[in-house]
Amino acid sequence: MPEYLSPGVYVEEVDAGPRPIAGVSTSTAGMVGVTQRGPTSGKPKLVTNFLEFQTTFGGFLPEPEPAVRDAWANNPTEGGRWWLFPLAVKGFFDNGGQRLYVKRVVSTTAVPAAGTLGQGLVSPIARDAAAGATTLELGHLIGFTGADAISVVRGGDNVEIDTATITAYNATTRRIVLDAPLVAEVKAARGDYVQVGTRAATPSLRFSANSPGSWGSAVRVRVQPSVSAALPVLPDPAEGALLITALAEDAPADSTSITVNAVPGLDPDDLPADVWVLINERRFKVTVAQPAAGRVVLTFTGTAPHAPWRTGLTVRRVRRATAGAGPTLRISGSSRLYENAVTQLDTGDRLTTLNVLSVGTDDVVTFDNDTPALVFETARLLLVESTVDTRFDDPGGGSVTETFRGLRLGGDGPGTLVGTLSSRSRLVLAATQAGLSLDPARFPVPATGSWLTLTEGGTDGAAGLTVGDFVGTDGGSGHRTGIVALEDIDEISLCAVPGVWSGTVESALITHCEQLKDRFAILDPRDGLDIEGIQAFREPFDTRYAALYYPWLVVNDPATNRFVEAPPSGHIAGIYARTDTERGVHKAPANAVIRGIRLTDGLAADITKRHQDLLNPKGINALRFFPGLGQRVWGARTLSSDTQWRYVNVRRLFLFLEESIDEGTQWVVFEPNDPKLWALVRQTVSNFLTTVWRSGALAGATADEAFFVHCDRSTMTDDDIANGRLICVIGVAPVFPAEFVIFRIQQKTREPQLV
Template identity: 35%
Template sequence: MPEYLAPGVYVEEVSFRSKSIEGVPTSTTGYAGITRYGPVQYANGPGSTAPRLITSFTEFERVYGGLEPLRLGADQRVNYLAHAARAFFANGGKRLYVSRVFVDTDADPALARSGKLVAGVATWRARWPGEYGNALVDTRVVRSKNLAFKWPDDPNDILDKHLWGVQVRRATHGSVVELFTPMPATLPKENDPLVEGRLYVVVVDENGKQEFIDHNGNKVALPDTINDMQVLLVELRVLVYGPNGRLDNYENMSAGRTQHRYVGRVLHRDDPEDENAIVYLDYTADDAVPFGPARLMLDLRGTVQKRLSGGNDGTLPGPSVFEGKEADPDNVEVKATGLEALGEIDDIAIVAMPDAGALPDLELIIDASGRLIAHAEKYRYRIAVVDGPAQSSISEIREYRGKFDTKYGALYHPWIEILDPLVPVAPGVPPAKLLLPPSGFVTGIYARSDIERGVHKAPANEIVRGLTNFEININKARQDVLNPEGVNCLRFFEGRGSRVWGARTMSSDPEWKYVNVRRLFIYLEHSLDKATQWAVFEPNSERLWANIRRMVEDFLEVMWRDGALIGEKPDQAYFVRCDRGTMTQNDLDNGRMICLVGVAPSRPAEFVIFRVGQWTGDAKV
């Protein structure tokens, strides 16, 4: 308690109410898989494994590349994760984390990063592996408007002249200038070649004195009159031409390390100003060389070959690569990969691996799906959306379903057919079609249902957007077989469109039969976990117990009012007990506070039954 040591008035803040619980997000989704480009941690090269948060498909294309097929070794493969991201946002998804996996084909760490373009003392490199990184880099020269000079009071102090004029603010220490003395009849145009003998680097000492350094490292004596010379500030414009018409334009770039717009800082390997930059500048020249900025500018401007080369999409990863590895606690440079990288993001509530169902062998598909389910079970507060193999018959999908028993996963069948967005429609030619796993569509529907109704609403009887057809037609007779076994079917209904027509987990435990019940408890448990961290090391007494009870009861009452719990009254919907009845003296002696929470979840009306019979006019009901 506070100490009162001297007479006076003491004003103190106290709380007379219980703390509140804020519900955790339930629609945030995580994918692990192969993409054309983007952040990745891989075996033979530097990188960053932090999955990037994506909020639109346009953003996905900029960070992870587009929908174009992947060239994995000698094979061309559909870019399933990109199509899944497109379907996710089309079906109502809002927040998506992507963990890219990559298997390099080059054993040399120095060449592991895709794409390189050598330019004398500097090298342009692609930031991430992938054929997408084979961009065209055009480094152009930009000459400023004419710079005038401000002459000092003492005309004999030649080196104390200072640059002055329109561009004076950018002509600071490390700037490159082009000096003409005497004045030429015609000045060079914007991107004309540079001449080493006309380039100088501005150097400003600690006293503010400004000097020009030539290519031999000597100080330059300037002419006595302003009419005898002309000075142009020289900067760079870097144009990066990526695939699909992408153009990244970087203006007002300088070559001096002390400059605000230094090209090596703006296009840095690990921390560029544009975090989605395709390339970075690999430059390790000696800072002590005064003419270094001009030398770098000459090399970048004089590069003949402008397109990066050597980038490839690697080879097809196996299930263990998709699963990934945990970060090394003893080495901060070794970060988590694959699904394990998604495990480090607490907000993710839905996970999927769109590439898993398209692996070339059934055993690989089963292995990959098992690792996805194990990931959801390990991190508890998330559910896995599992794809079955493509072109599975009713017997094959039943056999596949029988390989798993989990309350943290849900299986959806069949695959979904769409019009190939990469192939333009031509008159008289049948449109090209593409077969995709359902996980991208279903995870988007999960998110849409959560946003519009709440996590307690079963993500079923919801329209599937962006498709032309299902791979096979699931009728009632077939669903009568698949539904009791926990296979959620996607069906077309005449006049009602294409819908998700199932909401069951892959569990044999009837208590956890339904997806919405499992996800409701995930939401409840995760919210309690995050909101009650303040209680750790508080005095374990009746005051704490009462505070916990009130806090949880307030949260559950809101859930009951939202329709997540059944019961006409709150007493019928939930109970919260935290007192001597839930804890023994041994619990108290060992620092354990035990709160017992019981809720009555609302289960979906999976079977709507009307019983109709005849009755007579004088019958009593």
């Protein structure tokens, strides 16, 4: 109760009236089957269209080798054609399905593809260059020194086409200048690259496909060093202020001194002994004379060859960051750095690799080695991390590419290469090896080329696939497999294992639905059965939680561009979802056109009325062709011998009502069990059932005829109340489908009229 302990105004929120019950979704499906790739651990994955399914689980499957195919397809009791699963998924979306949870089944003998990177320094060609060119644009200059001997290699066949030495570089544009013209053209699209030194076979990183199967043999991986940040080097505080002036008069070529305009601070008394200036992006060491008549003479120390300079040319003083080698530098933005970070110091004429030991106050960064003797404020410290590119070219068409930037090589936590791929990549996993080095000159590279293809392992293990793999095991939430894994998703209301007619698998699917009591199963018969065969197949089943459809469908297989027979369960589940969305769960999912099948002869067998006269009473739902109406579902019966649960829509309507009331009345638990609560429960449930009745799901001209809700002393005894039980009795009158439409016509004779 609220407390009123001091004078004042109190504003309170008071619950008024019953709490509404929201109807649960009835069109979300869950399917279990073999896919080309995709996650095998964790909960089933949601896909909302077939393209998303292909992206996550791959495309259509080829028929397995004859021995495996025949072992499954010719087994009348424990067989199946599991390789048709993607066709069933496509049928689900073709027929109006919108949400599908998929659990991949994989053989216990399947092995993921893998590959190992060695060590070396490789940089891809970023721009084409013709024969005779003396400059190259590379993908990166990380690990280079600026005076390296390089090999230029053709990407198509990894043949060396030239060797050269770098004489100059520009780290911003990633251009290098060679000591000799190229003897042959280089092309970026061909995958040409530059290599420094030789490669070592020492293992650095091992990659594997993130799920088992032969699909991984088509996965390629590339790891490259990359610059995550370019941080300016700060000058030594003792260097004084920044000065910018200009030439006061022309300077002839190779002059030993220049005259500039006097500016505040440009005085030898205010400057250190060594002064450096920047002219046309070149540094010169100068001595500064005393200003006179508004001008200052700067004399070059040593020889300073240069072109003629014109009056007005900018002359800028450039300050030193260090005066002598040492392990520290002041870095702007040092907060971007971290302990053991790999960096590359670019002084304009040299590239130096340094590892960060610590980041102190006042932007002082300590490295594991000394910096060059002279470092100026024009230098940049590059934070070196890695970029991983992955690519999978699907043999069935299409491809998946991924790029992950700014990854640390070492460790396995967030932000590292191993940790990021484990949590985000749909294609690969990585593991560090003992030989992994943080030195960019010994970066992870394949034995040849710049891409690693995962050629080790990569087997589907189809020969080891068993019905137990489809049934699955219960390892707890998130660790279940097969049919059992569908338990992890409460939203699922339709279940199927397309293409598998194994009695063990279908019994497990029925048991799954009967235990959870919130979902309905769609079963597939064996392919090729005749009328007697389908009746014999149906005999072992008696359940109100499943339906059986016959015959199989004829669809186009994009993998072979041929028409093949496919199991009906995927298409039927899509029709269930479509009917629920358009009409409601109370509408029988029948008399609906089957989409996504061959327009003519889309059914594997012709079912006539006389055939269906035998099938319908036994709960076998026929798929039939009607001239002018197309190919339709012509049955809506469950596999139950109980006539109360004969129809699919009645069973699913009660599942909808039970689950909606269950989820919408959870607030009642632990409330005081008194008449006030009973009245609220009655009103809550009555309001929900009234809405359902008005939608046409319940029979009756009035709400009283459609349902009743009792929750009072007539449903509970004192013993029930003492034991914490609140009992609410609900009765509903479902609408039954007009399965037999009968028109009785008789002759009417004309009665004689008396005049």
